[in-house]
Amino acid sequence: MTRLARPAPRERMWNFSAGPAVMPLEVLDQLRRDLVDLDGTGVGILEHSHRQPTFDRVLEESMAACRTLGEIPDDYEILMLPGGATLQFSQIALNLLADGATADYPDTDVWSAKAIIEARASVKAHIAVIFEGTTFRYDHVPTDSEMVPTPGAAYLHYCSNNTVHGTRYPLPPKAAPGVPLVCDASSEIFGRPLDWAPHGLVYAAAQKNCGVAAMTIVIVRKDLVERSPRALPTMMSYAAHAMAGSRLNTPPTFAIHTAGLVFRWMIAQGGTREFDRRNAAKASLLYRVIDSSNGFYRGLSRPECRSDINVSFRLPSRELDARFAREAADQGFDGLAGHKDAGGVRASMYNALPTEAASALEQFMREFARVNG
Ligand SMILES: Cc1ncc(COP(=O)(O)O)c(C=O)c1O
Numbered sequence: 001m002t003r004l005a006r007p008a009p010r011e012r013m014w015n016f017s018a019g020p021a022v023m024p025l026e027v028l029d030q031l032r033r034d035l036v037d038l039d040g041t042g043v044g045i046l047e048h049s050h051r052q053p054t055f056d057r058v059l060e061e062s063m064a065a066c067r068t069l070g071e072i073p074d075d076y077e078i079l080m081l082p083g084g085a086t087l088q089f090s091q092i093a094l095n096l097l098a099d100g101a102t103a104d105y106p107d108t109d110v111w112s113a114k115a116i117i118e119a120r121a122s123v124k125a126h127i128a129v130i131f132e133g134t135t136f137r138y139d140h141v142p143t144d145s146e147m148v149p150t151p152g153a154a155y156l157h158y159c160s161n162n163t164v165h166g167t168r169y170p171l172p173p174k175a176a177p178g179v180p181l182v183c184d185a186s187s188e189i190f191g192r193p194l195d196w197a198p199h200g201l202v203y204a205a206a207q208k209n210c211g212v213a214a215m216t217i218v219i220v221r222k223d224l225v226e227r228s229p230r231a232l233p234t235m236m237s238y239a240a241h242a243m244a245g246s247r248l249n250t251p252p253t254f255a256i257h258t259a260g261l262v263f264r265w266m267i268a269q270g271g272t273r274e275f276d277r278r279n280a281a282k283a284s285l286l287y288r289v290i291d292s293s294n295g296f297y298r299g300l301s302r303p304e305c306r307s308d309i310n311v312s313f314r315l316p317s318r319e320l321d322a323r324f325a326r327e328a329a330d331q332g333f334d335g336l337a338g339h340k341d342a343g344g345v346r347a348s349m350y351n352a353l354p355t356e357a358a359s360a361l362e363q364f365m366r367e368f369a370r371v372n373g
Helices: 025-036 053-070 085-096 110-122 238-243 253-269 271-291 318-330 355-372
Strands: 076-082 102-107 126-132 156-159 181-184 199-205 215-221 310-314 345-348
Touching (some): 053 253, 085 199, 085 215, 085 238, 110 156, 215 253, 253 271, 271 355, 318 355
Antiparallel strands (some): 310 345
């Protein structure tokens, strides 16, 4: 057994879970109060009607904070929709892809592969896989020269940060001229500034960087909302959700309120540039250990496209992978086991994870390698 010094007992674990994930303590404290009494109304957030002025204000403030934090231009609609990001894999194709048309999909990880499967199941269109990441065991995202985008495609869908194998696009990919990008930013939304110009739609499941599972934030250019190629069931239609201001039916009120608090906390902390800086600093602590471990830790991603958010690596054996996660849990680190499809270890360091947690894990990794290497 490894013998590591036990850190001083802490009330909460350092949470490296891939999602649902770590939240800012200040937001949790506020939520604790808001559950019982939202802003002195004598009614808690879970109990407020979504048709009353109190919730009008909650929704308005969440949307406004989202726009300010993301520096989202006015010609983009913000939708806060029920359902996880997985639902978007279908909803995007249904809303943006006409039968017989083509959409481009580089396959860079488990989630982009699922997006391809769901799009194919949803519409009678050509889903062109323009990069086969499985050939490379998903160790990198494509450079522009590794893809041949389709001229006239309806869109190019990509996953900007790949949660499982821990890769990310340093810059958005280049689609064919005039073709909008559609981006799954679930694991890194607002963790770095985004150039909106090439993007037609950006979406993110809320449970990693914005709070509550089963809500997804969809930010979509207004002209695309209006261009749906088919009649859709109301709940699947972006146009219907946009018309109703994300209140087509009873919306995920608690998730909307929570996301608003997270966005305001992020703005107060310095916004996306500050989180970009913090995330790079946290990641570099772990990559430094990996790179100086003489092969004891092996990263899954090529260095040029390493994620700052999900640091995925393997140890020399499966037994050591498992021991690492187990002993880390004993030392106060939660959620380090790798995804079932990739194995190994994964440290997910979303925007709310303090640098102190990454420093503590860095120390643990060094000590674990010294004892077991
Ligand atoms: C990049 C990415 N896309 C999509 C999903 C799926 O999200 P959901 O479980 O909300 O459907 C995940 C979940 O981990 C993810 O990391």
